Amino acid sequence: VDKKNWWKNAVGYQIYPRSFKDSNHDGIGDLNGIREKLPYLKELGINFIWINPIYASPNVDNGYDISDYQAIHEDFGTMDDFQALLAEAHGLELKIIMDLVVNHTSDQHPWFLESKKSLDNPYRDYYHWADASKALPPNDWQSFFGGSTWTYDEMTKQSYFHVFAKEQPDLNWKNPKVRQEIYQMIRWWLDLGIDGFRIDAISHIQKEPWDFKITDNQWAPFMNVAGIDVYLKELNAIFNEYNVMTVGEASGVPHQEAADWTGDNGYFNMIFELEHCERIGEIGQQKGSIPHLKHSLNQWQTSLADNGWNALYLENHDTPRSVSVYGDDSPEAAKALATVLLLLKGTPFIYQGQEVGMTNYPFRTIEEINAADTIHFYQTLLTQGTLDTEALAIAVNWSRDHSRTPFQWENALHGGFSTTDPWLKVNENYRMINAAQRELESSSIFHHYQTLIQLRKQTDTLIHGKFELLLPEHPTIFGYTRTTETESWLVLVQLDRHQMTISLPASWDYSKWEEILTTARAMPLTQNMTLSDYEAHVYRKVS
Ligand code: TEU
Ligand code: CA
Numbered sequence: 041v042d043k044k045n046w047w048k049n050a051v052g053y054q055i056y057p058r059s060f061k062d063s064n065h066d067g068i069g070d071l072n073g074i075r076e077k078l079p080y081l082k083e084l085g086i087n088f089i090w091i092n093p094i095y096a097s098p099n100v101d102n103g104y105d106i107s108d109y110q111a112i113h114e115d116f117g118t119m120d121d122f123q124a125l126l127a128e129a130h131g132l133e134l135k136i137i138m139d140l141v142v143n144h145t146s147d148q149h150p151w152f153l154e155s156k157k158s159l160d161n162p163y164r165d166y167y168h169w170a171d172a173s174k175a176l177p178p179n180d181w182q183s184f185f186g187g188s189t190w191t192y193d194e195m196t197k198q199s200y201f202h203v204f205a206k207e208q209p210d211l212n213w214k215n216p217k218v219r220q221e222i223y224q225m226i227r228w229w230l231d232l233g234i235d236g237f238r239i240d241a242i243s244h245i246q247k248e249p250w251d252f253k254i255t256d257n258q259w260a261p262f263m264n265v266a267g268i269d270v271y272l273k274e275l276n277a278i279f280n281e282y283n284v285m286t287v288g289e290a291s292g293v294p295h296q297e298a299a300d301w302t303g304d305n306g307y308f309n310m311i312f313e314l315e316h317c318e319r320i321g322e323i324g325q326q327k328g329s330i331p332h333l334k335h336s337l338n339q340w341q342t343s344l345a346d347n348g349w350n351a352l353y354l355e356n357h358d359t360p361r362s363v364s365v366y367g368d369d370s371p372e373a374a375k376a377l378a379t380v381l382l383l384l385k386g387t388p389f390i391y392q393g394q395e396v397g398m399t400n401y402p403f404r405t406i407e408e409i410n411a412a413d414t415i416h417f418y419q420t421l422l423t424q425g426t427l428d429t430e431a432l433a434i435a436v437n438w439s440r441d442h443s444r445t446p447f448q449w450e451n452a453l454h455g456g457f458s459t460t461d462p463w464l465k466v467n468e469n470y471r472m473i474n475a476a477q478r479e480l481e482s483s484s485i486f487h488h489y490q491t492l493i494q495l496r497k498q499t500d501t502l503i504h505g506k507f508e509l510l511l512p513e514h515p516t517i518f519g520y521t522r523t524t525e526t527e528s529w530l531v532l533v534q535l536d537r538h539q540m541t542i543s544l545p546a547s548w549d550y551s552k553w554e555e556i557l558t559t560a561r562a563m564p565l566t567q568n569m570t571l572s573d574y575e576a577h578v579y580r581k582v583s
Contacts (some may be wrong), residue, residue, distance in 0.1 A: 041151060047236075047309050048283035048349065050135075050505055051382075051493050052389040056357045057094055057116055059446045060392055062458035069446070069457070071117035078132055080475065084395060084486070085493035088135035088285070090238045092357055094122070095141075098148050101412060101419055102208040102444075103139075103144035104240065109225045124280045126233060135235035135283060135496035143241040144208040144224050151221075152209050159196055159479060166218050167209045168201035180252050181261055185413045189262075193411045200550060203244050203262050205412060209519045213271050223278055236284035239308065241292040245271055265290030269300070272307035285309050287351050287387075295339050299347035310351040310387055311338060317359055324434025328365035330516050330535050335508065341385055341507040350386030355394055360442035364400035368537060371397055372574035374485045375559045376533045379576035380518050382492035383531050385507045393447055395489045396478045400442040401467050406432060410464050414439040450476035488559065495557065495578075501527050510544070517542055521566075530579040531557075534571035553579040 060322055061073030071094065093103030096111040103113065112119050122316035129136050154163035170190070183203055189197040191206040200209050211218050226237075232238070246268035248261040258325065279286050290311040293301055302310045312565040316336035319326035344350050354362035354377055367373025374397035382388050403409060406418050418435035422428065436442075441464060449456030450472040455470035467473075477483035496502045501524045510519035516536035522529040530553065534540060544567050553565040558576040563569070565579050 044283060044303070046283075046583070047088075047387055049497065050285075050387055051085065051496065052088050052090055052137075052387060053081055053084070053086040054090045054356060054389055054391045056092050056352075056392055056444060058092075058463060059444050059457070060447070061447060062287075062460070062462065065459045066115075067460045067462045068115045070115065071112070071121040071125050071409070073552055075121075075128055077131055078134060081134060083479075083490070084133050085497075086134070086390065087491050088137055088235060090137045090287075090389065091131065091139065091141045093141055098146055098207065100146070100387065102410075104141055105144070105148075105205070105208045106141055107146040107148040107150075110228060112200065114264075119359075123232070123531055126569065130233075135285075135416055137287075138229060138234050139237040139240055140237040141240040142211065143244050144202060144204060144210045147209055154532075155200075156193060156196070159198070165212055165215045168212050168247070169196075169198045170201070171197075172199035173197075176549050179252075182258055186416045198583055201247070203241075209244075210247075216300065219271065219274065223274070226275075226278055230278075230282045230284060234284070236270070236309075236432065237273075237279075237286050238312075239288045240288060241291075242272070242288045242308075243268070243292050246328070246503060259292060264290070264297075269307070272301075276307045279308075287312060295343040298340070298344050301348070302344065302350070303348035306348060310349045312351050312353065312356075316340065317354070317365075319365070319438065324437050326437055328362075330366060330518070333366065334512065334518055338509040339513065341509070345385075345506060346422065350384070351389060352381055352384050352386040353389040353391065354381050354390070355391045357391070357443055358440050361398055361400045362394065363397050364442070366535060367574065369397075369399045370574065371485050373490045373535075376535055376574040376576045378485065378489055378492055378550075379531060379557075379559065379578065380494060380533050380535070382489070383502055383522065383529070383578065384520075385503075385505070385522065388496075390489065391443065393484050395441075396475050397447075397473055397485045398443075398448055398560040399469060399473065401445050401465070402437070403432065403441070404435040406435075408465055409436065409439060409441050411440040414441060450474050466508045491557065499529070500524065503534075505529065511542055514542065516540065525583075527583060528581045531566070531576075532569065532579075533576040534574055537571060537573050539572035541568055543568050549581075552583075553581045556580050 058069050060069040061077050062069050062303050063072035079416040094112055094116045095106045096108035096113050097103045097106050112122055126136055130223035151163050151166045154161050155167050172178050174192050177188050177199055181189040183189045185205050189201055202209050243264045244262045246265040248265050252261050286308040288308040288311045291314040301307050321327050340350055362377050363369055363374045414435050418431050421431035444465050446462045446466045446518045454462055455466040478486035500563045501522050505522035505524045508521045511517055517534050550565050560575040
């Protein structure tokens with residue numbers, strides 16, 4: 041095995057620590073909870089864990105507003121707990137990658153507290169400040185979480201810049217001192233022995249000049265702006281000194297540029313692109329679209345065929361649950377989606393609960409929501425005159441909280457997550473949908489994930505083989521091949537609850553294909569295939 045490129049053969053698992061497992065029963069998931077569940081992750085077969093931020097934070101954005109990069113949030117435990125977790129994970133041959141949030145800090149970070157003090161404070165240029173008045177911000181750019189990207193400060197009569205919440209001021213990457221501080225912090229974590237980073241919102245670190253005029257894309261002034269490569273190369277040089285993996289969250293980076301951003305010579309090993317999970321429809325009624333998913337994944341698979349490497353995912357802590365978005369909440373749909381995801385080319389990431397088919401939450405009141413951006417959206421709708429129930433429906437349509445409800449471990453109080461009321465309510469369907477149940481059933485989603493992970497690990501073609509999409513125009517069937525000189529694999533999945541008949545290429549020798557895996561009844565491969573109800577079939581041909 042290629043030691044340096046271990047991440048190509050690996051399967052990842054994302055842990056949202058607040059919602060994974062509460063070990064001391066205060067209603068909040070924690071590091072010792074993760075430690076308790078390492079054997080479960082080992083059983084699933086994954087190779088590395090990405091943990092969302094666990095650093096000191098006022099929690100305006102659940103840890104993405106960091107006030108001390110080198111301290112563990114007390115909700116999660118201590119630095120000793122972290123080191124124990126790291127050691128125990130390594131003992132089980134599980135790697136740990138951490139979230140690196142360096143586009144911004146918390147407004148409570150000592151750098152910002154200093155920066156705010158005066159125009160000539162040595163930390164002033166650690167952030168972006170510009171002349172403004174209370175009524176008139178430096179420009180009309182809008183932040184991702186709603187409202188201006190500028191917040192006025194009475195004391196120094198200037199505004200500071202933030203692409204997310206006002207409590208998340210953006211760091212000034214133009215300042216070499218800022219970069220040195222960040223690099224030092226990165227080394228500190230890498231020297232501790234962690235196995236890499238997921239780098240948050242990294243495509244936003246470079247900004248256009250404040251007088252840049254927005255034309256079509258309102259995010260353009262801080263999305264993959266020219267000159268960003270200078271900083272990314274510096275970061276890459278540090279990562280390269282260590283045998284670690286990196287995955288940059290890079291919204292706004294088009295697939296045509298992905299070869300610069302990923303692979304053996306890219307800024308990162310891989311990136312999370314956000315295009316394939318874009319939803320279709322009017323705001324508040326948006327739905328996942330299988331044609332869009334196919335089209336977008338095909339573009340990324342094809343563009344990165346020879347240069348670069350994909351990070352594969354269907355859900356994370358910012359999206360609703362994939363089985364609800366693309367499926368009908370059923371185990372069949374969850375297995376169908378798993379089959380599509382795990383056999384693509386790239387490094388798959390499973391988001392906690394995906395492997396047991398956790399679904400969206402049926403939010404009934406705004407009090408059940410924690411995510412600041414959802415609450416902000418809901419309140420904006422109310423001020424615009426939208427009726428309460430309608431505002432709620434619109435705001436929760438794509439709420440981040442669907443995926444943040446506590447992990448459903450077993451059919452017990454609070455789904456076995458905690459014995460106390462958790463910070464966010466557990467979905468009541470925990471009685472049916474939970475890990476304990478699914479470890480028992482032989483035909484479960486969990487076991488299907490296990491099987492797919494094992495299959496990947498044993499099969500070089502599924503790691504390196506060329507990807508080709510079949511039936512690109514088909515509205516619901518996701519079919520593709522993975523091919524090397526010695527063999528071909530075929531994945532055929534019906535992502536809908538309907539019966540459909542398709543025709544495969546006439547030139548294929550159908551007698552040579554063997555069925556390796558199915559989620560339904562076994563079915564030999566023939567030129568015409570009838571698939572129904574989220575059926576998935578995997579075939580192999582030896583040439
Ligand atoms: O999300 C960032 C993110 O989604 C943006 O980069 C994206 O470009 C934007 O929403 C436009 O689609 C990350 C974390 O995953 C999220 O939880 C944090 O809230 C955010 O960064 C701020 O740190
Ligand atoms: Ca706890």
